[in-house]
Amino acid sequence: WSYHYLVHGYCKSSKRISRAMRYMKEMKKRGLTPDAVTYSCLISGCGRRGKTDEALELLEEMKRKNVALDVVVFNALIHALGRWKRGKRAFLVFQEMRYRGIQPDEWTFNLLLNALAKVGEAQAGLKMFNMMKRLGIAPSVVTYTAVIDCLGAGGQALAAYKLHNKLLARREAYSTRTWNSLLKGLAKEDRMGMAYLVYQRMRRRGYEPDRVTYSILLDLCTAVRDLKKVVQLQSDMRAAELEPD
């Protein structure tokens, strides 16, 4: 019957991944073949628990058993690898995906950008962003946040800032999170002046700073010992009815 149902159900909660894995083993003993949906559930479950080698092994198993691969399986695997700082490996998986003729989608690139951000690969991230264009895959606000974060995390805050200006000029979709990712990159390089201007601009444009915005800025104030701006920011926070951390 439906082992699929059991496996999928247990994959939802990260605590129960081992149980899901057991059910899958039973499934296999009975000669049933898990499908791509089952595998992607298990791969993302392994990812949540840091079991990246197991996640990779699941892909190998799919290949051995000739289970049809799809974009979600690869996305789940890239995510699993990326979140545990295996950006290089995530990129290799991306290449294999293309080699096997599975078309990457917008999520694939978002996930890759996050993976590369975690290992500080700004240059590679920019290449991915450009490749996306070439393949005719439309970026979203999630993509913009990810690429700006990737640049900032890789010590390219000024490049991030330039890209941000270009996107704003083109009136691309934006969100508070996107502004925050830019601020994070500027903060990493102790660029208090620029960060504060960006903060003011963000407000003028109608994007409400949130708790993350203030957290980034207040940490930066501490790093550069700017007490005056701490006072100003705290008063802005109160005006916005946000609690200090």
Next chain:
RNA sequence: AGUCAUG
């Protein structure tokens, strides 16, 4: 039915 962004 399964995969994404900011401290």
